[in-house]
Amino acid sequence: MTIGFIGLTLKGTPDLVSHDRIAGLTFADEADTINAAVPALKAQGTDAVVVLIHQGGKTDEFSNVSGCQNLKGEIAGILDRLDTRVDVVVSGHTHWPYVCDYAKMNPAKPFLLTSAGVYGELVTDITLSIDPATHRVVGKRATNVVVQSQPYTASRGPVPNNDVVPRFEPRADISAYVGRYVEAAKAFSERPIGKLSGPSQRREIGNVDYGGPAGNLIADAQLAATKSAGAQISFMNPFGIRAPIVPSADGSVTFGMIYQTQPFNNDLVTFTLSGAELKAVLEQSFADSGPEQFLTPSAGFSYTVDRQAPAGSRVSAMSLNGTPVDPATDYRVTVSTFLANGGDGFSAFDKQRNVVLGPTDIDALEAWIKAVPVRQVPTESRVFEAKR
Template identity: 60%
Template sequence: MIESLPRRRHLARLLPVLLLPALAACGAQGRVASTAPAAAPVTVGIIALNDFHGALEPPRTAVLVPDGKGDARPVPAGGAAWLASAVDSLRAQYQHSATVAAGDLISASQIASSLFLDEPAIGVMNRIGLDFNAVGNHEFDHGTDELLRKQSGGCAQHTARKPCQVEPFPGAKFRFLSASTYKADGTTLFPASGLRSYGKGKRRVEVGFIGLTLKGTPSLVAPEGIRGLTFGDEASAINAEAARLRRGGADAVVVMIHQGGYTSGLPNPDGCANLTGEIRPILDRLEGGVDVVVSGHSHWAYVCEYGAINPERPVLLTSAGVYGQLVTDITLEIDPKQGRVVARRARNVVVQSDPYVSPRGPVETAADLPRFTPRPDVAAYVGKYVDAARDYAQRPVGRLGGPVARGEVAGIGNQGGSLGNLIADAQLAATTGAGAQIAFMNPFGIRASLNPAADGALTFGAIYASQPFNNTLVTQSLTGAELKAVLEQGFDDDGPHQVLAPSAGFTYQIDRSRPIGQRITAMALNGQPIDPAATYRVTTNSFLAGGGDSFTVFTRGRDSVSGMPDIDALEAWLKAVPPRPVPSEERVTRADR
C-alpha cells in the first residue's frame, strides 16, 4: 500500500526526492539539569534510522547539504553496505550503545527486496545489529500474520508471493515494538518497550525504548490486513509506558515513533525552523519522562531541541530522512546517581555512496564529508538477492522519449508532474474496456523518477522503483460533484496538500486562497466543464479506491470493476508506442498566484 509522504517545500525542487540533512558539524545540545553531577556521567550512544524501505542498493536519490554559501548541493547517499559501515563507525565511538529504527524498514521497497517479501531487508538489519524497531504503517502492508513472520521467521505463506525463495528465513534478531497497536483482547501486538542496561555497580544505568506506529495507519493500509487491530492515541501510550519504565528504574527514555514533521530552510544547528507536522501535537501532550524522540514517516531530516519551541516539553527530536541515506548519532550523558540524563546532543551523518547521473545531471560525492567503504559481508548478502532478482529486474519493458520526474504545480511539491500524468495516461488506457473516461494518480504513490538509457530503453526494475506497491486498477462511477469533492480532499488541511495527477483530457484549477471545500474552481473533460449531476467512469489504483491517503470520497464509487496491476498497465503503455512521448501539457493550474 501507499503511505502519505512529505510536503516537499522549496528546496526539494532541485532534485527528485531531495532531503535536508543536519550535518555532522550541526549538533543540537540540550542540558536537562543545571546542577552538575557528583561523578562523571555514563555515556550511551543511540544510533538511529527510519524509513529504510528495503533500500538494499544506493537509491540514486540525493540528499541536500549546505554548500557554505547559503545554498545547498546534492550528495549521493544510501545503500545497505554503506549504511552498515556508517553505523559501525558511529558505534565504535561508544563503549555503550544501541541501534534503533522508527519504522518502515520494509515494503515500498526496491525490487531485490520486494520480490522476496523483504526478507533481505530484515537480513540487512540483522547484520547491521539493529536492536529495536518501532512498527511503521508499511510493516502492515502484507497483513498482520506476515508481519509476525517477519519477527519470528519461518516459511509459512501469508501472501500470493512464496516466502523463502532464496534461503530459509530466520526472522528479525531485533525486536519490533508497538506500544499503541492493540489486539482485540487489549494487549499490544508486540511489546510496548524494551530495556537495555549499561555499566556495572554504581555506574550501571538503564535506558528504556518505546516504539509506536501512527494512529492514522488504518487510512494507509488495506483494511483486511489489520482486521482485529486498533491503533490508539500515541501521546497517551507514550505517557503511560514512560511512567512505567521510570517506575521500574529507567534512567533515560527514548521513544521511536513512526510519525514526523517538516522543517524549512537550510540545515542549521537548532534544526527546528518552522517545524510543522503531526509530531508536534504529540510532543505537546507528553507529560515528562521522555528524553529523546526518534521520529519517521515524513521522510524529512532534522535534529531539533523541541524545548526551543515548547519549553515545557524539552525533548530532543530527530529524524534521519529516508532510504538509509542518513543515520542519526545521538549521545546521552546519564548520571547514575541522580538517575537522569544531564546532557545530550545529536547530529545527522550523510551515508555517502557512489556518484551517479540523475535525470537532472551528475550527482557527485563531497570531498569535505566522510566517505564509507561498503561493508563486504553486507555487500555480498545484498548481491545474492540482487542476482536472484536480476532476470526479473532487467527485462526490457519499452522505451520513453526522455527522463521524467515528479514535478510541482507552482510551489505545491506534492504533485506527480509529468511522471504522474504518464502513469495516469497508462491507467486510463488499460481500463477503457471498463468504460474509463478519467484516471488519477496520487503523487505519494510515485517513488522514483524514470531515467531511460540513451536509446530510451527502460527495464522492469526501473518502472518498479517508481511504482513498488503492487496495487491493482479499479474503475468505478462517480458524479461530477463527487469528482470535485475528492479533488477538494487534496487541499482540506487534513494532512499535507497533494495534487492528484489526471489523465490526458482532464484539467482542473486550484485556488488555495479560498475556504476549504471551495478550492477546486474549475474542472473540464476534453474542454467541456464537468457536470455535477452527470456520472463519469474513473480509474485509480486500489489503494486510492479504498480511501487511501484520506481520499475517502473514492469509497463512494459505484459499479466497480477490478483490472490489471498498475505496473502492468505502465509496461503496456510504454510498449505500445516506442518511444512513448513524455506528457508536456499543463493539466493542473493555480488561480492563487
C-alpha cells in the same frame, strides 16, 4: 544503563493504508499511548526513554540536515502533551531531516527530536550522557550523518562521491550479503520494457505535492489499461510516485526503473462517480486537516485549484475533453485500490458504484510504455492554480 523504547505508528494510519488491511484494528491518540507506556518502563528501571514514532514535521531549512528552523507539523502537538520523562523522540513520515532541541520551542518539554530524512541517505548519530550515580540523563545531542559509500548508478544516472562529506567504506560481510540479492534480481530488474522520449520526473522537494510528468504518464497508463471497463478518467496520487523514471541514453527503460517508481503492486479499480462526487474527492486533496496533494489526472481531464478559498470550495473548472463536468452526470473513474479504499485520506471514494477490478498498476505502466516504439512523456499541466 538501561534504555527503554516505545515504538508506535501514527493515529492517522487508516488514512495511509488500504482499509481492508487494517480491519479490526484501532489507532489511538499518540500522546496518550506514549504517556501510558512511560510509567511501565520506569517501573522496570529504565534510565532513559526513547520514542520511535511514524509522525513528523518540517522546518524551513531542508538542506541543513541537522537544523531546526521554524519546526511545524503534527509532531509538535504530540510533543507538547508528552510526559517529560521521555528523553528522545525519533520521528519520520514527512521525509524531512532535522535535529531539534525542543526545549527552545517549549521550555516545559525538553526533548531531543530527530528525523533522518528519507531513502537511507542519512543516519542520526544520537548520544545520551547518563549519570551512573543518579541514573539520570544529564546530556543529549544528535547530528544527521550523510551516508556516502562507493559511487553508484541510480535511476537518475551516475552518483559520484562528494568531497564535502566523509566517505564510509562498506563492511565486507554486509556488502557481500546485499550483493547476493542484487545479483539474483539482476536479470529481472534489467529486463528492457520499452523506451521513453526523456526523463519522467516526479514532484520536486519544495513542491512536494505535484505528480509532474511522472504522474501524467502513470495516469495515462492506468486509463489505457482500464478502457475496457469504461474508464474515462484516471487519477494518480503524488505520494505514490516513489522515484522518477530516467531512461538510458537511447531512451531504454527497464523493469527495475518502473518498479522503483511504483513498488506497491496495487490493483487498479474502475467505478462510477457523479460529477458532484468527483468534485468532493478532489476537494479532499486540499482539506485543512491533511497535506495538500494534487491528484494527477489522465489526459483530457483538468481542474483548477484556489487554495485561498474556503475548504470545500477550492476546486473548480473541472473539464473532460473540453466539456465542463456536470455534477449530475456519471463518469467512469480509475484509481488504485489503495486510493479506492480511502488511502491518503480520500474517504470520498466510498461513493463508488459498479466496480470493476483491473490489472496491477505496474503491469499497466509497463504495457503503456511498450505499446509504441517510443512513448512520449506528457509534460503538460493538467491541474491549474487560480490567480488572484
